[in-house]
Amino acid sequence: MTDTIRSDSTRASAAPATKPARPHFSSGPCAKPPGWSPDKLATAVLGRSHRSKLGKARLQHAIDLTRELLKVPDTHRIGIVPASDTGAVEMAMWSMLGARPVQLLAWESFGEGWVTDAVKQLRIDPEVLKAPYGEIVDLTQVKPSHDVIFTWNGTTSGVRVPNGDWIAEDREGLTFADATSAVFAMDMPWDKLDVTTFSWQKVMGGEGGHGVLILGPRAVERLESYTPAWPLPKIFRMTKGGKLIEGIFKGETINTPSMLAVEDYIFALEWAQSIGGLDALIARSTANASALGRIVAEREWLDHLPADPAIRSNTSVCLKLVTDADAEAQSAMVKKMAALLEAEDAAYDIAGYRDAPPGLRIWCGATVDTADIEALGPWLDWAWEQVAAA
Structure with a gap:
């Protein structure tokens, strides 16, 4: 397939008349929920201590809503922690790894980051299974005797694990799932x-800076029975005297959170409740990804980065240009397309991740409206015409 555009009868020769009503397609921070505005956020807690009765109550409310919406069982603890998803992942790695052999699964940049942490920082000599962007590792190679760290949904590659069937029920090791662009859009097998x-800045469109850490009973057992060989920074410490610090999971955060960001998250959670909860969120994400899939199928110049439909994300959908141009030229084309669309207020932040192959990345999570995905198609044609004709 060359970079020839479709026939003249279907070319976008002029800018389309209709724009997405909300052109926010960034993969993080993601689009706000429909109907969001700053004046709708609760503000009574602002200017108050997060350790006040009111502050802890609002943090606990965010935790309770998270449990309800995600259908997290009572056996699992939920805590709000510093430094976004990265902070949550590294907090768990530094606190629990080293007790037994480790496997890391990497098929995109964030998975590669956890490999770097394990190999170069913790130096635990893990087994690393890698796949290129758009593909996934052979999940049958995962060893139940090992701790395993993986991204449920690769935000930068558009690849997700198809399900949790590959995880052994009688495993000896722990599973560490970086699910930052998966939760609230996919079923998570909590057992x-x-x-x-x-981090709630992803699927729920919250303000950044905070992570959420969900621990099952086996993880708590590890924390209370194992002390790592390396020192732990204060913000990583989850035990005291060999016992879990339960307050972390009851709204007593390790460091000072932004209560405005917490209220923003609560707004998103309450919106999700109002439309039907998790099932509705998953349905919205699936509808958005399906709408984008139809757009891709109708265009010769555009395709999914993951070739296998079974592992394609329904949130961070990653696309590639079908062209004979080399990678450098494609990268320039993507940048120009993204700039053109942003200048027209037709689509914001849709260029692929900097370390990924050149392409487009369009967020299809639940806070995006399907009508806006559908309106995006002609604009993609228009931008492609501009760069292909240059």
Whole structure:
């Protein structure tokens, strides 16, 4: 396939008349929920201590809503922690790894980051299974005797694990799932997940800076029975005297959170409740990804980065240009397309991740409206015409 555009009868020769009503397609921070505005946020807690009765109550409310929406069982603890999803993942790695052999699964940049942490920082000599962007590792190679760290949904590659069937129920090791662009859009098998992390700036469109850490009972057992060989920074410490610091999971955060960001998250959670909860969120994400899939199928110049439909994300959908141009030229084309669309207020922040192959990345999570995905198609044609004709 060359970079020839479709026939003249279907070319976008002029800018389309209709724009997405909300052109926010960034993969993080993601689009705000429909109807969001700053004046709708609760503000009574602002200017108050996060350790006040009101502050802890609002933090606990965020935790309770998270549990309800994600259908997290009572056996699992949920805590709000510093430094976004990265902080949550590294907090778990530094606190729990080293007790037994480790496997790391990497098929995109964030998975590669956890490999770097394990190999170069913790130096635990893990087994690393890697796949290129758009592909996934052979999950049958995962060893139940090992701790395993993986991204449930690769935000920068558009690849997700198809399900949790590959995780052994009788595993000896712990599962560490970086689920930051998966939760609230995909079913999570909580009985298979010992450590789960996310940041609410992804699927729920919250303000950044905070992570969420969900621990199953086996992870708590590890924390209370194992002391790592390396020193732990204060913000990573989850035990005291060999016992879990339960306050972390009851709204007593390790460091000072932004209560404005917490209220923003609560707004998103309450919006999700109002439309039908997790099932509705998953349905919205699936509808958005399906709408984008139809757009891709109708265009010769555009394709999915992951070739296998079974592992394609329904949130961070990554696309590639079908062209004979080399990678450098494609990168320039993507940058120009993104700039053109932003200048027209037709689409914001849709260029692929800097370390990924050149392409587009369009967020299809639940806070995006399907009508806006559908309106994006003609604008993609228009931008492609501009760069292909240059």
